[in-house]
Amino acid sequence: MRLRVEFTTEPFDLDEAPAHAVVAREIVTGAGLDAVDVGPFGNTAxxxxxxxxxxxxxxxxKSLAAGATRVSLQVNVIGDGRRDGAPEGEGDAT
Structure with a gap:
């Protein structure tokens, strides 16, 4: 199964990246994930x-330990190895 995570950490500071944001960025860039996109207003991987x-x-x-007061995230299934939305067991990729 493939997943996409979208997240933000708060509080925001546009002048300097807060420690919790730096920690979050280091985690996703070092986790061996695909299509990592980090930015000041949202991150995806x-x-x-x-x-x-x-x-x-x-x-x-780690971001909470580094001072984040809020972490918003969403996780979506973007692929599960089946083709064309077939029920499990039908159309499985080989």
Whole structure:
């Protein structure tokens, strides 16, 4: 299964990246995820479920420890190995 995570950490500081934002960026860029995009107003990354979920756990723990007062995130399934939305067991990729 492939997942996409979108997240932000707060509080925002447009003058200088706060420690929690730096920590979050280091986690997603170092987690071996695909299509990582980090920015001041939102971040996204994609990858297999185990890597994304591991990165999300580390992101929550470490960014909160670094001073984040809020972490907003969304996780979406973007692929599961099946083709054309076929029910499980039908159309499985080989």
């Amino acid at each position: 994609e990858g297999d479920a185990d890597r994304v979920l591991g990165a999300v756990e580390a992101l929550l723990r």
